[in-house]
Amino acid sequence: DSGVTQTPKHLITATGQRVTLRCSPRSGDLSVYWYQQSLDQGLQFLIQYYNGEERAKGNILERFSAQQFPDLHSELNLSSLELGDSALYFCASSVQGGWGTDTQYFGPGTRLTVL
C-alpha cells in the first residue's frame, strides 16, 4: 500500500456527462500527479500540482481540469465525456514534486467506463 488513496474505485457513466475523481496524497507529500492509462494511449502524464499550484501540464485535454485543495487532496474533473475517455486514472504523490529527484508513489486508480 503506497499511502495514496483514490475514490471512487470504479465509475460508469454515459457520454456527455461530467465526473470528478478524487485523490488523497501520502501524508507529508505536497505534490500530486494525474495519469491516464488506456489501451490505445498507454500510460500518459496529465497534470501535476504542488502545494495548491499547477506545476506541470502534460497531455491533458481541454475538457479535463484539476485542482489541489488546501488540505492537499486533488480532484480531476472530466467533462463532455467521450467513449475514448474510458481508462484507468491514476494519481501519484511525492514529497517535493521534483521531476527526476523525487519518487512518485501511485494510488490504486479509478477505472472510468464511458458508455
Added chain:
Amino acid sequence: GENVEQHPSTLSVQEGDSAVIKCTYSDSASNYFPWYKQELGKRPQLIIDIRSNVGEKKDQRIAVTLNKTAKHFSLHITETQPEDSAVYFCAAIPRGANNLFFGTGTRLTVIP
C-alpha cells in the same frame, strides 16, 4: 518531446532464467530513468531507477544499466520467479522538463 521505445512487448521465460527488457530514448538530455512494475489489476510500482550520472544500479535480483552514448537503458531480472510476472514500464524524464514519458510496456510471464 521525448520518445521512449520499449522491447519486447511480451517476454516468456522459465522460472530461474534471466529476463532483459530494453528501452531506447530520443532526448539526449534525459537524466532520470525509472522502471515500474504493474501486476494485473494493480497500480504501477517503482522498482528501480537510475540517473544519468550512473551506469548501473542493482537491487537484489534486479539491475538497470544505462548507455548514454547509445541512448538506451535496460532492466535485468535474474533468477526469475512466478511473482515477477507483470507488465514492466520504462520511463524517461528530459532534463529541465516536467513530464514523465513512458514506454509501451513489456508483459513478462515467468513459467513455473
